[in-house]
Amino acid sequence: MNLSPDNIIFWQAGIFKLNATIVYTWGLMLVLVLGSKLITRKLSTDLERSRWQNLLEIIVTGINQQIEEVGLKNPRKYLGFLGTLFLFVAMASLFTIVPGYEPPTGSLSTTAALAICVLVAVPMFGIEEAGFGRYLRAYTQPTIIMLPFNIISEISRTLALAVRLFGNMMSGTLIIAILLTITPFIFPIIMSVLGLLTGMVQAYIFSILATVYIAAATRARKPEPEPKLEEKTTPDNNKRINHG
Amino acid sequence: MLIDWFTVIAQVINFLILVWLLKRFLYGPILNAIDAREKRIADKIADAEAKKSEAQKERDEYQQKNKVFDQQRKEHMNQVMETAKTEHAQLLDTARQETENLRTSLQLSLRNEMLDLNEELSRRAREEVFSIARKTLSDLAGASLEERMTDIFLERLRELNDVQMTEMKSALITSPDPLLVRTAFKLPTAQYSAIETTIKEILGQDKQVEFNIVPDLVSGIEISSNGQKIAWSIAEYLDSMAMSVNSMLKKSTLIQNENEALDHPKTEQGSSKNGA
Structure with a gap:
């Protein structure tokens, strides 16, 4: 019994190997990109639009709104990264309904990779927004004594991010696998449904936590929020909410 | 070991590629479509607002015009009414005046x-x-009446006052023509002689007397000479009465x-x- 899809290796040459994690990730990527491409091929800018376009618009505007609600002023800038995080994790758990599929997020390698991405993205966005010096200085706030704790906090929360997602996804598949050996009917289906729910919740948690970290990095270290920007974005947001 | 570092790196790369691909194929087009739609809606709303405000403006303008028009109409109406009233009064007055004039005339x-x-x-x-009186008197006039008339005439002659008498005398005496005595009827001879006698008495000398008959003298007798005239007739009475x-x-x-x-x-x- 495999704890991780990493262990299912299809092909290997030296350190290069093609395990289930990578293959399923590619599969998800293909589905996501092809689906997007197919739907966005004939987008309507009119009031009348296809249900698929509506679905995508709901998803995109929903993510956008979530990012904004967390407190990021310019959500579109972060939409690519955070939205993809959510969609990837969500799709990974959604596809568990396909028999024989192993969610790539059930591998600690994948969740670690995502966490590393968050770990890198947070200071990147922070520095971009606040400037290099001011971003680094924030680690010494409120006093220099806090510097090691801040660094530890940064690393530990990334680790927690990775392990939390891994644990949840892995446990989900593991429970279903165990239950399949004990009670092959009905009960695994219920657990699968529960696993779907857990997966969605995890996707939400993962992306929202990443958003919060980025928001903390960009906003909290700013000396003053810019009121003009807020005024400018607020009516736009309201419009979008109403529209959505 | 749960973490396979090759897989981690591969997944990082995969994830970054996915981010790029989704940005390119999902977020970009969807957000653009939403923006385009919102822009269209905003344009439509702005257009509607502009039209609405324009309509409002036009409505206000028309209302203003209507108000002014109503006021003008009212003023004109009042003016016309006033003019009509004045005209009416004038016409009535004129008619009344004319009626009055007509009535008076x-x-x-x-x-x-x-x-x-x-x-x-x-x-x-x-x-x-x-x-009638003249006719009656003419009809009644007869010899006896003439007689009586002559008596009264003679009496009148005698009763003339001194001044009259003197004037008459001088007039009768100085006149070369004979005295003319005119009567309405032919008198009896006795009467003629009585007249001649009386004249003689008054004048104190002879004077030729000529008798004429004039029917116009209604029962009267008249002596005239040299512009002087002494007469008595009913015609005199009648004339004075007519006066x-x-x-x-x-x-x-x-x-x-x-x-x-x-x-x-x-x-x-x-x-x-x-x-x-």
Whole structure:
């Protein structure tokens, strides 16, 4: 019994190997990109639009709104990264309904990779927004004594991010696998449904936590929020909410 | 070991590629579509707002125009009404005045007609009365009447006062022509001689006397010489009586006119009341 899809290796040459994690990730990527491409091929800018376009618009505007609600002023800038995080994790758990599929997020390698991405993205966005010096200085706030704790906090929360997602996804598949050996009917289906729910919740948690970290990095270290920007974005947001 | 570092790196790369791909194929187009739609909606709303405000403006303008028009119409109406009222009053006044004038002239002509008729009547009556009197007296006149007349005439001659007498005497004496005595009827011879005698007595000398018969003298006798005339006839009485009747008639007409002039304002007032 495999704890991780990493262990299912299809092909290997030296350190290069093609395990289930990578293959399923590619599969998800293909589905996501092809689906997007197919739907966005004939987008309507009119009031009348296809249900698929509506679905995508709901998803995109929903993510956008979530990012904004967390407190990021310019959500579109972060939409690519955070939205993809959510969609990837969500799709990974959604596809568990396909028999024989192993969610790539059930591998600690994948969740670690995502966490590393968050770990890198947070200071990147922070520095971009606040400037290099001011971003680094924030680690010494409120006093220099806090510097090691801040660094530890940064690393530990990334680790927690990775392990939390891994644990949840892995446990989900593991429970279903165990239950399949004990009670092959009905009960695994219920657990699968529960696993779907857990997966969605995890996707939400993962992306929202990443958003919060980025928001903390960009906003909290700013000396003053810019009121003009807020005024400018607020009516736009309201419009979008109403529209959505 | 749960973490396979090759897989981690591969997944990082995969994830970054996915981010790029989704940005390219999902977020970009979807957000652009949403923006385009929102822009269209905003444009439509702005257009509608502009139209609405324009319509509002036009409505206000028309309302203003309507108000002004109503006011002008009202003013014109009032003016017309006022003019009509004035005209009406004027026309009424004119009509009343004309009626009054007509009435007055009618009354006047009626009164004149009446007066004329009265006058004509009185004149006719007078003439009739006098003609009757004249005719009666002419018919009645006879020898005895002439006799009596002659007596009265002679008596009158004798009773002349001194001045008259002197004037007459001088006139009769100085005249070379004979004395002319005119009568309406042929007198009896005794009468003629009595007249001759009396004249002689008065004058104190002989004077030729010539007798003429003039029927116009209604029962009268007349002596004339050298512009002097002594006469007595009923015609004189009749003339004086006619004169007094005429003066009386004139007087009564004047009084009647004055009375009517006094009555006139009252009737005018009454008629104006009826007219109003």
